[in-house]
Amino acid sequence: MSAARDVNAQAAHWLERREFESWGEADETELSAWLAHSWEHRVAYWRLKDAWEHTERLSALRPSSPQTAAAPQPRKPFRPMLWRVAAAAIAVAALGAGTAFYVARNGGPHETVYATPVGGHQSVLLADGSKVELNTNTVLRARVSAHERLVTLERGEAYFQIAHDPKHPFVVMAGDHRVTDLGTKFLVRRDNKNLEVAVTEGRVQLDTPDGRLQSPVLLTRHEAAEVKGNKVFVTRKTAQSLTNELGWRHGFLVFDHTTLADAVAQFNRYNQGKLVIADPATARLTMDGTFPIDGISAFTEVAQEVFKLRIERRGGNTVISR
């Protein structure tokens, strides 16, 4: 037996014990001693622990009938639905959001609705092979068939990686605006009034079916359009700033000379408990850093220790002040 295999087996045994047996202080001490022995022990344990934690997503299957969920052969009429929901639940949990997600077929024969709650994150593989990632608090309707590829972003933010098919352009509707894919990866974000489209690869065309925009706007790689009212602002972004903007895809918020006001606004998109800044001077401070999307406590800790700010809990919210 190879040395590594032996260490792996021991690490797996520790995890198995921790999973199945009542785990006390003595066990913890014993495990610590084993881990302290060498880096080989530690890396083996960390690796298997992470793998085991991944399987936790399976618990999302629990609510349905156990028999059905355990064996991957759901009863006939529910099959596509059940697996989609199960898959979705796993994917959301996989990104640490741990919140519900739903897929419903309520919009007509070929329409599927995908939605994420606050803090959610969901990857969807559409029938044409295109991939869509939904960010927090997003609702998206998709009609994808052999004849058409139409997605409507009702609210929120989604990142699209489109399977190329020149005969059937991929269209994303966001309110009055239409984004037509010309072979690409791009981001669409919609909040109350504003719309942002950013292209990481290829090209897209932005226009309005009612002709309100006089001429379509063509966006290429690293370009972004911000629609505010009747105006469209096109800017060039660096690859880095686009990557930062898409940090949510990996469960992170990336701040780079970001004001506390903007950072807090970002956190508030993903979390039920809101952060509030008490005064304008605090709001103007800027910071760099990377945080998990749900890492409010890490964030407030930095605010407290680095900026010497006051952190106060009021109800479900957290108030930051000088």
Added chain:
Amino acid sequence: MAETVETSRGTGLFKPGATMTASEVEVWFVREVLPMEAMLMHYLHQNWRNKSDIEDLRQEVYARVCEAAQKEVPEKTKAFVLTTARNLLINRVRREQIVPIEAVADLDELEIAIDAPGPERNAMARDVLRKLQGALDRLPPRAREVVTLRRIEGLSRPEIAQRMGISEKTVSEHLTNGLCALADMLYGNASDLRSKK
């Protein structure tokens, strides 16, 4: 005038050159290094002929990488992992008195791979669902049953033993073996996943 402060605290903040606490090394390892396992395994397989050494080599690369990273977070994880692997292979060849002629494909070749495009760092997080399902499907049936009974139905070890009609000791064995296999597939087995495409 706004102040800018560089922060190096909190999770996810791995500043190149900084030191890390033990628990930070774990987070760093899981987040930065594990997603590269498929690439590392590919590299080892390409450059080391004796397949029975590969698991040991991988573990040793991980151990060395973590040990070094605790003292100083490397700027580029991928290059650092591959360089560590390369040095390890070279040292093995040098250290051993008798080296099978075909042990290493070509020491010069080892240099090239470092700049070759690797998998996107966080591909793991994105594809975790697909990988998890694929990995589970490929587990030996009994191991898969133990994992799903535990995770989906939340059964205890005696309950699983009873349900499956096996001893508790066998339940433990299925789980530990299954876990090792699952980790190999989740992180390392790129070829299987590629062929599914």
